[in-house]
Amino acid sequence: MSSDISNEYFCDGLTEEIINALAKIKQLSVTSRTSSFYFKNKTVTAEEIREKLEVATFIEGSVRASKKKLRITVQMIDTVDDFHFWSETFDRNPENIFEIQDEISLFIAEKLREHIGHLEIEDKLVEPIDIPVAIYREYLKGRYFLMKLGYDNTYKAIDIFEGIIKKAPNFPNPYLDINQGYVYMGTMGLLPAFEAYKKAQPYLQKALELDPNSSRSQLNLAWIECWQNWNLKKAYEHANNALEIQPADDIYLTISNFLTVEGKLDAARNYLDKALELDPYAAINHHYKGFLYYLKEEYETAIPYLKKALELDPMLPFPPIYIGISLLMSGKPNEALTYFGSLKGISVKDLTKLGGETMCYAKLNETEKCNDGLKELETYLTTALVDKAFTFLILVNALLGNNEKVVDFVTQAYHNRLPLILLLNPSPILKPVKNHKGFKDIMLKAIPDNVNYKQKKKYKQALLDANEIKKYSKELDQIMIDYKLYLNPDLSLKDLASYLELPVNYVSQLLNLGFQKNFSEYVNSYRVKEFKERILLEENKGLTIMAVAYDSGFNSKTVFNTFFKKIEGITPNTYLKSNS
Structure with missing residues (x-):
C-alpha cells in the first residue's frame, strides 16, 4: 500500500515466503505463487476465489512500509460462508524481516489448526538468512523480475543477482536463481539450450556447495540429470527428494515431464493434475495438459488447454506450435496454415511460423513451398535457433515420409546433445519412423528405460518378488x-x-x-x-x-x-x- 515501487518487491517476497512456509505443512494443500498472485490487486469475492482456486480458506493482507516502520495486516476468510475468522495487524521493525516472515507464517498455521483440525507444525517455518536486510530487499527485486519471465526480465534479474553475489558471496539463493534463469531461457528457446545450460552449470555448482539439501537445489539437479545428462533414474531421485522437502506444483510438473519422456502418459497426467490443483493459473501447467492430450492424439481436447495457456501468458512460446499441429493432425491443414500464418511476435522469432507453415505445405502436397521452407529452416542450423530448426526439419520430413532424412537429422541432434531428442520419443508424428533401426537405436541410447521399445515383462507365477x-x-x-x-x-x-x-x-x-x-x-x-x-x-x-x-x-x-x-x-x- 506504499507508493514506493521497491515495497512491491518486498510485499511479493513476503507473500512468497509465507506460501512456501505453509506448503511445508504436509497436511495442507496450498495454492502456489502464480495462482495466488493472479488475484493481486483485483476485486474478487470469496465465492469467485472458491470456484477458481477450489480452496476452502484463503488468507489476504496488505503491507505498508517506510524506512522505520512496517505494518502488515492479515486476515483469514472462509470461502463457503464468506466469513472472516480473524484479522491481525503486525507493527514491526523492517530490519527484522526474517523473524516477521516466520512469526506471520506460524501465526497463520496456528489459526488454521484451530479452524480445520490438527496439523503438525514445526517450531520454525522460515529460517533466517545471514545477510543484511538491504541486500535481501535487493534480492527480492531480482525475484520480482525473474518471476515476470521473458528474455529482458530474466536478464534484468540475472544482473541484480550478479550484484548481490559480489556483496554476499555465501548467499546460495542468487546462484540458484541465475541457474533457474538460464535454464528457463534454454528450455523456452530464448537461448540455445546447450549454451544456456553451460552458463547455468557453475551457478548451480556453487549453490550446491553452499546448500545442497534445499528443495530448489534438488529440483535444479533433477532438471540437469534429465535434460543435460539424460539420466532419468537420477533425475527421478532428485525430483522425489525435492518433493519430500516441499510438495510444490513445479516439482509435480517436472516429474510429469520425466514420465512423458519415457512415454508413460497416463502417469504423467496424474502428476500434472496435481500441479494444476496447486497452481490452476500457471500457464505452463495448462500448456502441458494440452501437450499430453496432443501426445495421446486427442487433438480436439488438447486445443482448449493450449489456448488457455496463451490466455494466461501470451508470451509462452510452446502453445502456438501445438495448437497449429493439433489442427493439422486432426485433418484441418488449411485451418492450421491460416493459424500459423497469423502468428506474430515471439512465434515468428522462434521459427514457429516458418516451421508450422512448412509442415502444412508438406501435408497439403505443396512441394515447392515445402522445399523452400526446408531450405530456409536448414539455414538456422548454425544459429541460436538450432534446437527449433532441427525439431521442424525432423517433423516436416516425417510428414513427407522421408524416414532416412528423419534419422539423419535425429542422429545429428543426438550427437549435439540437444534436449529435443527426449521429446521425440513420444511424438505421434514420428510413429511411422519408430521401427526404423537407426531411430530405435538412438532412442534406446538416450532413454534406456524406454516403454516404446522395451519388451513387456512376461507374466509368471509370482508377478512381483x-x-x-x-x-x-x-x-x-x-x-x-x-x-x-x-x-x-x-x-x-x-x-x-x-x-x-x-x-x-x-x-x-x-x-x-x-x-x-x-x-x-x-x-x-x-x-x-x-x-x-x-x-x-x-x-x-x-x-x-x-x-x-x-x-x-x-x-x-x-x-x-x-x-x-x-x-x-x-x-x-x-x-x-x-x-x-
Whole structure:
C-alpha cells in the first residue's frame, strides 16, 4: 500500500515466503505463487476465489512500509460462508524481516489448526538468512523480475543477482536463481539450450556447495540429470527428494515431464493434475495438459488447454506450435496454415511460423513451398535457433515420409546433445519412423528405460518378488495419502495401476500379498478411517452419518455399514455414541 515501487518487491517476497512456509505443512494443500498472485490487486469475492482456486480458506493482507516502520495486516476468510475468522495487524521493525516472515507464517498455521483440525507444525517455518536486510530487499527485486519471465526480465534479474553475489558471496539463493534463469531461457528457446545450460552449470555448482539439501537445489539437479545428462533414474531421485522437502506444483510438473519422456502418459497426467490443483493459473501447467492430450492424439481436447495457456501468458512460446499441429493432425491443414500464418511476435522469432507453415505445405502436397521452407529452416542450423530448426526439419520430413532424412537429422541432434531428442520419443508424428533401426537405436541410447521399445515383462507365477512388493506397497500407501484417491467413489483397480505404472494384474497381486486385502477392502479401509475423522469434527455435527460417509468416498449405504462393522467391529452409530 506504499507508493514506493521497491515495497512491491518486498510485499511479493513476503507473500512468497509465507506460501512456501505453509506448503511445508504436509497436511495442507496450498495454492502456489502464480495462482495466488493472479488475484493481486483485483476485486474478487470469496465465492469467485472458491470456484477458481477450489480452496476452502484463503488468507489476504496488505503491507505498508517506510524506512522505520512496517505494518502488515492479515486476515483469514472462509470461502463457503464468506466469513472472516480473524484479522491481525503486525507493527514491526523492517530490519527484522526474517523473524516477521516466520512469526506471520506460524501465526497463520496456528489459526488454521484451530479452524480445520490438527496439523503438525514445526517450531520454525522460515529460517533466517545471514545477510543484511538491504541486500535481501535487493534480492527480492531480482525475484520480482525473474518471476515476470521473458528474455529482458530474466536478464534484468540475472544482473541484480550478479550484484548481490559480489556483496554476499555465501548467499546460495542468487546462484540458484541465475541457474533457474538460464535454464528457463534454454528450455523456452530464448537461448540455445546447450549454451544456456553451460552458463547455468557453475551457478548451480556453487549453490550446491553452499546448500545442497534445499528443495530448489534438488529440483535444479533433477532438471540437469534429465535434460543435460539424460539420466532419468537420477533425475527421478532428485525430483522425489525435492518433493519430500516441499510438495510444490513445479516439482509435480517436472516429474510429469520425466514420465512423458519415457512415454508413460497416463502417469504423467496424474502428476500434472496435481500441479494444476496447486497452481490452476500457471500457464505452463495448462500448456502441458494440452501437450499430453496432443501426445495421446486427442487433438480436439488438447486445443482448449493450449489456448488457455496463451490466455494466461501470451508470451509462452510452446502453445502456438501445438495448437497449429493439433489442427493439422486432426485433418484441418488449411485451418492450421491460416493459424500459423497469423502468428506474430515471439512465434515468428522462434521459427514457429516458418516451421508450422512448412509442415502444412508438406501435408497439403505443396512441394515447392515445402522445399523452400526446408531450405530456409536448414539455414538456422548454425544459429541460436538450432534446437527449433532441427525439431521442424525432423517433423516436416516425417510428414513427407522421408524416414532416412528423419534419422539423419535425429542422429545429428543426438550427437549435439540437444534436449529435443527426449521429446521425440513420444511424438505421434514420428510413429511411422519408430521401427526404423537407426531411430530405435538412438532412442534406446538416450532413454534406456524406454516403454516404446522395451519388451513387456512376461507374466509368471509370482508377478512381483518380495522386494518389489515391499517397494510398491510403500509407494501405493503414499499415493493414497498424497492424492486421497479413496475420496473418488468411482475409483477402480485400473486407476491405481495407472498411478503405479504397473499392469492391473500386478496391482491385484500387490494388494493380496502386500496388504492381505482385495481392492475393495484396501480402498474402503481408507474411507472408514476418513469417516472416523470427519464424523467427530465440529463442522460436521449437523450432518447425518451417511452424508459424512458419502463425503468420505462411499457410494452405498450397505457397503459402508458392512465395511465399517467388519473393520471396527461395531456399527457407525455405536462408534459415534461412544466418541461423542
